[in-house]
Amino acid sequence: MRIAFDGTTLRPEQTGVGYYTEHLLHHLAADDDSELVVLSNGPVRTSIPLAGRVQVVTSRRRLQRALWIQTAAPALLRRLKPDVAHFTNSVGPCLTATPLIVTIHDMSLTLFPSYHPVRRILLSRPLMKVTARRAAAIITVSDSARRDILRLCGVPADRVHVVHEAAAPSFRPVRDPITLHALRSRYGLANRFILYVGTVEPRKNLVRLLEAFAVLKRKGLPHQLVCVGPLGWRYHDVRAAVARLELGEDLRLTGYVPFGDLPGLYSLAEMFVFPSLYEGFGLPVIEAMACGTPVITASTSSLGEIADGVAERINPLEVDDIARAIRRLADDPDLRRELASRGHDRARRFSWTRAARETLDVYRKTIGWPAPSEDVTMARGSWLMAQEELLPKP
Secondary structure, three states: OEEEEEOOOOOOOOOHHHHHHHHHHHHHOOOOOOEEEEEEOOOOOOOOOOOOOOEEEEOOOOOOHHHHHHOHHHHHHHHHOOOEEEEOOOOOOOOOOOOEEEEOOOOHHHHOHHHOOHHHHHHHHHHHHHHHHHOOEEEEOOHHHHHHHHHHHOOOHHHEEEOOOOOOOOOOOOOOHHHHHHHHHHHOOOOOEEEEEOOEOHHHOHHHHHHHHHHHHHOOOOOEEEEEOOEOOOOHHHHHHHHHHOOHHHEEEEEOOOHHHHHHHHHHOOEEEEOOOOOOOOHHHHHHHHOOOOEEEEOOHHHHHHHOOOOEEEOOOOHHHHHHHHHHHHHOHHHHHHHHHHHHHHHOOOOHHHHHHHHHHHHHHHHOOOOOOHHHHHHHHHHHHHHHOOOOOO
């Protein structure tokens, strides 16, 4: 099976979709029956080198991603003649004869348009719906996102498949005192701190988190709040809240940090708070759980789904509810230990080995190819487990 695979999100300083694309790609490359060709509108950069059998094809002309997908990508597909093409960031070419698979991570462009730039609304939202109806199959990352896609895109239910994301293998509890001391010094971390990881943008609901933290600081909470992630669209609202609340040294905004530092930061944190208003999956929640960090997150969208029974769930619209949950965990070490244990067990249910296997199943069903025999599948699973040890570790 020859697979054309979208590499346009494989760039420096990756965030959610880039992580998804890279880890899925590495694990798909273990399938000996498949030939992978990565297509991109620019240079492809990954945290570890791609397998030698993975071919990378880029266009000579550098085009903006949306324009490249609709113009250059169909021409490349005609030339390469793959059996299937997988585009990983919600939009694919509308005019191609190649069987098209698209990953739609969430429907926030339709459900929460105010959380996106106008340009993205005008360009990507209509293209996403056209792609959804044109695609031979849609992959999404949670049952919640699947329900939204079926309701809003009007596609047949048997064409939408849930393949869960997972934390990278490097996300595990970090115990080495030298590594942890170096991270604490590098980022100026207090002995007790609350961690947030994600892009600084309106959908992540950071202003309410800052307001809840400010309420608790006035009541004597000894913790620091550490927000890790790049500045996104409309980050000025967060900057204004920082100035208004006068949190001073009690707040650390680190910006983007190297991927390899994240497991240690999760491990150092007393708790992880992710009050996002809407997520297709919520990868940082699973990363925190994999590192043994107790989690507070929203009860809405996919976050309520993946955190059910293993995290403190809050109404993300209520500042007082966020504050109560933080205080509850800060005052109760037994609860923190219990949630850390439950969350760690939950994170182990998700793996990129499984995600790659299920994605290959979608490809095969789409083009009518039979599944591999059980012994071949088991052998590939063993190989992938060995390869996971090569992925970056803190």
